[in-house]
Amino acid sequence: MTTLTGRRPRWGRIGLIVYMVAAFVYLFTPVVLVIVFGFNDNRGRFNFTWVGFTWDHWRNVFFGETFGGVPGVFDALVSSLRLAFLSSLGATALGTFIALALVRYRFKGRSAANVALFLPMATPEVVMGSSLLALFIALRFPLGFPSLLVAHILFNISYVVVTVKARLQGFDRHLEEAAMDLYANEWETFRRVTLPMIMPGVFAAFLLGFALSFDDFIISNFVAGPTEVTFPLWIWGAAQRGIPPEVNVLGTLVFLTTVSLMLANILWQRRRA
Amino acid sequence: MRSVPEELVTTAGIEAVPAVRLDHVTKKFGDFTAVDDISLEVGENRFFALLGPSGCGKTTTLRIIGGFEEPTAGVVYLHGDDVTGLKPYRRPVNTVFQSYALFPHLTVWENVAFGLRRRRFDDAEIRRRVAEMLELVQLTGRENQKPGQLSGGQQQRVALARALINHPRVLLLDEPLGALDLKLRKEMQIELKRIQQEVGITFIHVTHDQEEAMTMADTIAVMNHGRIERLGSPTEIYEDPKTEFTASFLGASNLMEVQVVDGSAGRVALPGGDELRVPAGRLPAGERKAKVGVRPEKIRLVEPGSAVQGNTVTGRVVDASFIGVSTHYLVKTAPGQEMAVTVQNLEDHRFRPGDDVVCVWNPEHTFVVR
Ligand SMILES: Nc1ncnc2c1ncn2[C@@H]1O[C@H](COP(=O)(O)OP(=O)(O)OP(=O)(O)O)[C@@H](O)[C@H]1O
Ligand SMILES: [Mg+2]
Numbered sequence: 001m002t003t004l005t006g007r008r009p010r011w012g013r014i015g016l017i018v019y020m021v022a023a024f025v026y027l028f029t030p031v032v033l034v035i036v037f038g039f040n041d042n043r044g045r046f047n048f049t050w051v052g053f054t055w056d057h058w059r060n061v062f063f064g065e066t067f068g069g070v071p072g073v074f075d076a077l078v079s080s081l082r083l084a085f086l087s088s089l090g091a092t093a094l095g096t097f098i099a100l101a102l103v104r105y106r107f108k109g110r111s112a113a114n115v116a117l118f119l120p121m122a123t124p125e126v127v128m129g130s131s132l133l134a135l136f137i138a139l140r141f142p143l144g145f146p147s148l149l150v151a152h153i154l155f156n157i158s159y160v161v162v163t164v165k166a167r168l169q170g171f172d173r174h175l176e177e178a179a180m181d182l183y184a185n186e187w188e189t190f191r192r193v194t195l196p197m198i199m200p201g202v203f204a205a206f207l208l209g210f211a212l213s214f215d216d217f218i219i220s221n222f223v224a225g226p227t228e229v230t231f232p233l234w235i236w237g238a239a240q241r242g243i244p245p246e247v248n249v250l251g252t253l254v255f256l257t258t259v260s261l262m263l264a265n266i267l268w269q270r271r272r273a
Numbered sequence: 274m275r276s277v278p279e280e281l282v283t284t285a286g287i288e289a290v291p292a293v294r295l296d297h298v299t300k301k302f303g304d305f306t307a308v309d310d311i312s313l314e315v316g317e318n319r320f321f322a323l324l325g326p327s328g329c330g331k332t333t334t335l336r337i338i339g340g341f342e343e344p345t346a347g348v349v350y351l352h353g354d355d356v357t358g359l360k361p362y363r364r365p366v367n368t369v370f371q372s373y374a375l376f377p378h379l380t381v382w383e384n385v386a387f388g389l390r391r392r393r394f395d396d397a398e399i400r401r402r403v404a405e406m407l408e409l410v411q412l413t414g415r416e417n418q419k420p421g422q423l424s425g426g427q428q429q430r431v432a433l434a435r436a437l438i439n440h441p442r443v444l445l446l447d448e449p450l451g452a453l454d455l456k457l458r459k460e461m462q463i464e465l466k467r468i469q470q471e472v473g474i475t476f477i478h479v480t481h482d483q484e485e486a487m488t489m490a491d492t493i494a495v496m497n498h499g500r501i502e503r504l505g506s507p508t509e510i511y512e513d514p515k516t517e518f519t520a521s522f523l524g525a526s527n528l529m530e531v532q533v534v535d536g537s538a539g540r541v542a543l544p545g546g547d548e549l550r551v552p553a554g555r556l557p558a559g560e561r562k563a564k565v566g567v568r569p570e571k572i573r574l575v576e577p578g579s580a581v582q583g584n585t586v587t588g589r590v591v592d593a594s595f596i597g598v599s600t601h602y603l604v605k606t607a608p609g610q611e612m613a614v615t616v617q618n619l620e621d622h623r624f625r626p627g628d629d630v631v632c633v634w635n636p637e638h639t640f641v642v643r
Contacts, residue, residue, distance in 0.1 A: 174374035177341050180361040181368045182388035182435065192387075196378045 031255065038248035045242025057245040061253075073246065076234035080214050083145070083230060087152030088209030094153070095160025096202055100194075102161070103168040120158045128155065129222030136223060143225030151223045152216065156209040163208060167201025200269050207261060214254075290353040292317050292443050292475040293338060298347030300333050300499075307333040308344070309499035315443075315477060315492070320469050322486035323479045325496030326522070331479040332371070334496070335445050338477065339368045352442060362391075367436035371447040373428050375420035381407070381431055382416035388439040406438045409468065426457045433468070443475045450485065462488055483523050487511065495519045511568075513555070517642045520566050527612045528566040528642065539636070541565060545607050549584045550636035557641070564642050569615040571638040574602060574630045584639060586632045588612065590624045604632055 037047055041054035101107075102114060120128065132154075136147045175197065179189040195202070217232040224233060235247055291314040300308040308330045315321045323331045336342040338349060340361035349357045356364050367388070376384050385406055389399045407413050410430040420428055429449055436444055449465070450458045466489050469476045480486050486493050487507040495503040495510060495518075503510045503519040514520040517528065531541040531549065536558060539551040549565065556563055567584075574590075575581055588606035600623060602614040612632055624630055 172372065172374065174370050174372055175376060177361065178368070178370060178374035178376070179387070180341075181339060181366075182439070183362045183391040184387075185360070185362055188391060193376060 034248050034255070035252045038245055038252050040245055040248075042245055045244075047243055047245045047248065057249050061246055061249045072229060072234060073238075073250065076229045076231045077250065079145070079229060080231035083148055083152060084210045084214040087149055087156055087213045088206050090149070090153040091156030091160050091209045092202060092206045095157045095205060096164050096198075098157070099161045099164035099168055103165055103171075117158050117161050120155050121162075125216075125218040129219040132219065133222040143223060144228040147223045147225065148220060148228060148230070151219050152213045155216075155219065156212060159208050159212060160205040163205035164198060164201045167198045171197065200265075203265065207265065211258065289317060291315055291350070292319070292352060293477065294350040294353075295334075295338070296348040296350065298334075298337060298344045298349065300330075300337060300342060301345045306499055308337065310347075311499070311501055313494060313501060313504065315475060318473050318475055319492055320466065320476045320478065320490045322490035322493045323477065323496060324481065324483060324486040324493050324522075326481055329496045330499040331481070331496055332447055333499075335368075335447050335477065335479050338443070339366055339445050340364050365441055366443040366445055367439050367441040368445040369429075369432045369436050369447065369449045371449070371451060373420075373432040373449075375428055375431055375435070377420055380417050380419055381412065381423070384420065384431055385434045385438055387435060392439075402438055406434045409437075409471075410434045425452055426461065429453065429461065433465075437468070437472060440472075441474065443477060446476060446478045448479055448481070450480075458485070465489065487523075495522060497522075512638070513640045514566075515640070515642060517564065520640070520642050525569050525613055525615075526566045527569065527572075528564055529610070531563055531565050533561055533563055536560070543586070543607070547586060549586075549639060551639045551641055552637055555639075555641045557643075566640050566642055567634050567638055569601075569613040570599075572612070572614045572616075572632050572634045574604070574614055574616060574624055575633055577629050577631055579631065581631065581633045583633050583635050586612065588630060588632060590626050590628045590630055592626055593624060595623070602630075604630060606632070 037050075038057055039053050039055070040047055040050055041052040041056065042049075043051060098113075098117070102110060102117075129151075132147075132151050135141075136143060136150075141147055141150070171194075175193055176189050179193040180186075184192060215232065216230075217236065220230050220233055221236070224230065229237070231250075235243075238244065238247060293313075293315040295311050295313050298308060298311045299306065311334060323334060325331050333342060337344050338351075340356070340359055340363075343358065347357075348355055351365060376387065379387070382403055385403050386399050389402060394402075403416075404413070407416065410433055412427060412430055412434065415423065415427070420431060423431065429452075432449065446465075450461050453461060462485060465476075465478075478486070478490060491506060493503075493505065493507055493510055494501050497518050502516045503514060510519060511523050514523060514526075520526045520528065529543060529549075531543055533556060534540040534542050534548065536556045537553065539553040539556060540548060541551055541556070541563060542548050551565055577587065586606050588604040590602055591605050591611070592601075592603040594601045595618075597618075599615050599617050602616065602624065604612045604614055606612050614632060
């Protein structure tokens with residue numbers, strides 16, 4: 001192998017490297033810009049041209065009087081985290097059991113259920129958002145955090161089911177029978193054998209749901225009501241009046257948190273394998 | 274080795290309550306009948322083998338006893354109690370699965386302790402019994418390894434330990450040696466037999482390997498198409514298989530169509546007119562025709578004209594193959610009829626293809642099949 005690659009024309013290798021670097025630059029330039037402009041000592045309402053380096057915005061975020069000196073951003077962040085956590089938790093709990101039922105049992109309406117679960121993923125978000133709003137209004141369901149929670153659980157469930165189903169597909173049924181043979185009842189079997197074995201899938205589903213919910217703008221924009229403001233909604237509002245660099249700082253923090261969670265998940269899975 | 278008197282085998286469990294009793298058990302999957310009206314009894318402390326070809330319903334029968342499958346009809350008794358419909362975790366039996374089904378996320382120690390923990394034994398007791406059990410299956414020192422880090426034979430022993438530690442009154446084993454290579458298989462056969470005698474509990478062992486069943490079991494049930502074809506001790510069913518299927522499943526045999534001359538005296542005649550004798554009582558009463566058989570290793574070959582006693586059939590050697598411990602002959606006895614004969618190499622003289630010979634065997638070794 002090594003002798004072969006060693007004798008390859010150098011231009012091929014160089015071309016490959018250039019192509020790879022270009023692809024990564026293309027992928028990461030926006031992310032890098034977000035991070036870099038969090039340190040920009042900007043003038044005016046906008047933060048589009050580089051002026052000079054400053055720690056001010058980071059200091060504002062952590063030590064500012066109203067959390068970054070920008071009204072409402074802290075509440076928006078908390079609202080989004082709470083929504084992401086609760087909706088993903090709810091969707092993971094429901095979706096895991098739905099996945100179990102779909103993989104385990106042959107019942108009437110099983111294939112219909114499979115299709116129905118796929119629909120929310122295929123429906124354009126604007127359509128889903130507007131029809132959900134219509135539904136909430138028709139039902140006189142309180143708009144705000146409750147409607148956001150219901151909507152987010154709804155679109156998260158499909159992704160959870162798909163993720164957990166993939167994990168269950170290779171699951172050896174005999175393991176559960178062995179547990180029952182060894183005096184574990186249905187609940188203990190689930191708790192001690194099934195759940196630990198599908199846990200990586202369940203956890204991945206939870207993270208995915210969390211990210212999808214935290215990130216969602218279109219559906220949230222429809223159903224949030226007049227007072228509830230999530231982080232993406234707040235940025236949208238702020239961007240119309242000019243974007244403060246504190247947004248970049250928060251974006252950087254969210255990005256770093258997500259990346260470290262993903263790394264932790266990968267390491268954890270590797271250790272289990 | 275402990276040998277079991279034959280009359281005990283068939284009557285076992287009639288005085289005492291049998292460990293397992295199936296009463297007209299049937300299992301259907303849709304239109305397909307996997308287990309067809311099986312009734313059997315397995316006495317206490319037996320090593321019982323369910324033997325049969327692939328797809329004959331062995332696993333299904335075992336799963337019905339274990340509680341993983343509900344019979345479509347019939348009743349399952351464990352030690353006299355009707356357990357039909359009881360969940361697996363409410364039955365005093367444990368199973369060694371065909372695929373072992375060890376919990377991959379738990380260590381060897383946790384796997385073995387699983388049953389005791391579910392039954393809320395106290396920690397000191399669990400630790401003591403797990404150590405004892407791992408010692409029995411020679412896995413001391415592997416407590417903290419995961420099943421994935423063990424060899425096939427070691428995994429098999431963990432599966433055995435995990436089941437045995439619960440002191441079940443019946444242990445169900447579904448082809449536990451199926452995944453092992455031949456050498457390890459032979460070792461584990463002896464090992465399993467040793468453990469069964471040591472712990473003294475009923476083993477029901479599923480296999481499709483007739484040699485394995487005969488080596489290990491004291492009672493064998495031969496299954497075919499969801500039914501029990503023959504039940505008895507290894508010698509009993511080998512010497513008198515009673516059905517054509519059992520005769521051929523348990524090894525080679527020479528089967529011959531005969532006319533019944535005198536049923537009560539055990540006299541039958543081959544199509545050529547030669548008369549054979551069959552142990553009295555083996556021939557079905559009132560039949561004009563029958564099928565008889567004899568195992569290749571029960572037959573001797575002699576030269577024509579020798580003074581011999583017993584059943585004789587004349588023929589000509591068509592093939593002779595020397596395989597070390599014995600010589601296999603193929604003897605043409607009549608148009609379209611050949612007999613396989615296995616002769617131990619006790620004498621220097623061997624027949625060659627083309628030699629005229631007489632096949633001789635003791636009438637006691639003639640069996641009648643349906
Ligand atoms: N859940 C099921 N649904 C439908 N058919 C089944 C089911 N389980 C078993 N069968 C059928 O019942 C028959 C007996 O199966 P079983 O597993 O008992 O065979 P076996 O004797 O254990 O065979 P093997 O030696 O191959 O393990 C097979 O023909 C099988 O296809
Ligand atoms: Mg089987």
